[in-house]
Amino acid sequence: MPLKILINGAGIAGTALANFLVRSKQGHDITIVERASKFRTGGTQLDLKSHGAPLMKRLGLIDEVRARSIHETALTFVDTKGREWARFGINKAGKRYSGVTSEYEIMRADLVEVLYEGSKAIAAKTSGQESQRLRYLFAKHATELTQLDSRVKVVFSDGSSDEYDLVVGADGQNSMTRRMLWEPKQDDNSALRYTGYSVAYFHLPKTEEEIDSNLFKNCLLPGLKVLSLRCAHKDFTQAMLTASTTEELKELDNQPVEKQKDLWEASYKDFGWEGKRVLAEMQTTDDFYTASVAQVKVDTWSKGRVVLLGDAGYCPSLLTGLGTTASLVGAYVLAGELARHGDNVGEALESYETVLRPYVDKIQQLPPMNLAIFRSKLGLNISYFVLAVLSKLKIDSLANALMRDDKDTWQLPEYPELELEE
Numbered sequence: 001m002p003l004k005i006l007i008n009g010a011g012i013a014g015t016a017l018a019n020f021l022v023r024s025k026q027g028h029d030i031t032i033v034e035r036a037s038k039f040r041t042g043g044t045q046l047d048l049k050s051h052g053a054p055l056m057k058r059l060g061l062i063d064e065v066r067a068r069s070i071h072e073t074a075l076t077f078v079d080t081k082g083r084e085w086a087r088f089g090i091n092k093a094g095k096r097y098s099g100v101t102s103e104y105e106i107m108r109a110d111l112v113e114v115l116y117e118g119s120k121a122i123a124a125k126t127s128g129q130e131s132q133r134l135r136y137l138f139a140k141h142a143t144e145l146t147q148l149d150s151r152v153k154v155v156f157s158d159g160s161s162d163e164y165d166l167v168v169g170a171d172g173q174n175s176m177t178r179r180m181l182w183e184p185k186q187d188d189n190s191a192l193r194y195t196g197y198s199v200a201y202f203h204l205p206k207t208e209e210e211i212d213s214n215l216f217k218n219c220l221l222p223g224l225k226v227l228s229l230r231c232a233h234k235d236f237t238q239a240m241l242t243a244s245t246t247e248e249l250k251e252l253d254n255q256p257v258e259k260q261k262d263l264w265e266a267s268y269k270d271f272g273w274e275g276k277r278v279l280a281e282m283q284t285t286d287d288f289y290t291a292s293v294a295q296v297k298v299d300t301w302s303k304g305r306v307v308l309l310g311d312a313g314y315c316p317s318l319l320t321g322l323g324t325t326a327s328l329v330g331a332y333v334l335a336g337e338l339a340r341h342g343d344n345v346g347e348a349l350e351s352y353e354t355v356l357r358p359y360v361d362k363i364q365q366l367p368p369m370n371l372a373i374f375r376s377k378l379g380l381n382i383s384y385f386v387l388a389v390l391s392k393l394k395i396d397s398l399a400n401a402l403m404r405d406d407k408d409t410w411q412l413p414e415y416p417e418l419e420l421e422e
């Protein structure tokens, strides 16, 4: 029987779930509400690791991803005077380095657009089936969730209300869905486990030198500050600021954007290298994204007819580089279990958790990096020296060790109940 489903959040997880649900033979009625007034364009490039690319292929969207992919050729380390100490990735065969960058690197906004267009196209194809409907509603979010026997009553920000067979919280790391039902007090956000790092991402106009550059340049300062410039996008350079979270930066998530920018400016004002240019551009950019890097851990991903998906339920954190892939995998398993269990939504949600939990437990293991060495000036000097030696010897193991990929340790289940491409 078709289900009436509400998805909170049109990020990666929400749009991916819409794609899998419209491919279910059940012909669900799907509404996605997004709090922002349009798709959010902020963020840097994301990559599809392990199961991510095969799932996009099964949705028939891998060619679109490939067409929009960004091709970096090397990872470099420079000092505050701009002198390059190490470069990983350029070799005689002209092959790229592996590790931090993957075959499928795509801007977050492009990936959301590919998923959005994909879901609309499939829904249009199947619109002959009366119950198969999909709608995206922007500038709207749920403000109240009340569990009824086998439904959920939802009150929305515009005062309207409706009832659904299933509500999916795909509303990101600071999920309101989770805070409404999982946290004792909504302001607690007690499911967040902070890693001690904060990040800010935005775009800059390219300089002359960056126009033909495909480099991912990094400059490190004591105190775990890293300023990175990724130059491979043809239209702009991406700036990434990382810092060890100070008392002020802890407040980031709850501040207006202007205040967030000021906090970053204060933290980076004496950086050197490209710092001045980057901070000046940050003040005028309108695609600023900042976050305290955290993992989300909750004991159970569903309560009654409400279920969490993606970062809302099991954010692995930016440090793992696996948040996007985890959202795709989670969306696939949730849609697959719903299709498999038909009318029995309770069993489907239990099975979603049983199948996915071992995968999430693996990807939430943070990389075994002891970053303490980067805190002092001496430690940092030693690190630059080691990087220079590794680079001279053409040893790329550093880049490969930084990001993990769990394809071989957990297999994707098969769901013939979903009509996917081979």
Ligand SMILES: Cc1cc2nc3c(=O)[nH]c(=O)nc-3n(C[C@H](O)[C@H](O)[C@H](O)COP(=O)(O)OP(=O)(O)OC[C@H]3O[C@@H](n4cnc5c(N)ncnc54)[C@H](O)[C@@H]3O)c2cc1C
Pocket: 008, 009, 010, 011, 012, 013, 014, 033, 034, 035, 036, 040, 041, 042, 043, 044, 045, 046, 108, 140, 141, 142, 170, 171, 172, 173, 175, 176, 177, 201, 289, 309, 310, 311, 312, 318, 321, 323, 324, 327
């Ligand atoms: C603007 C932006 C930029 C990002 N940039 C990067 C990046 O550069 N690198 C990186 O690794 N990760 C980035 N992330 C996080 C990354 O997208 C996620 O970690 C990952 O893809 C999992 O996706 P998700 O859909 O679970 O969460 P998200 O991608 O965070 O999507 C959640 C969506 O829900 C919406 N939302 C929030 N609250 C509500 C609500 N109450 N009701 C309805 N909708 C709501 C948000 O506007 C957003 O569209 C970014 C996220 C955002 C929102």
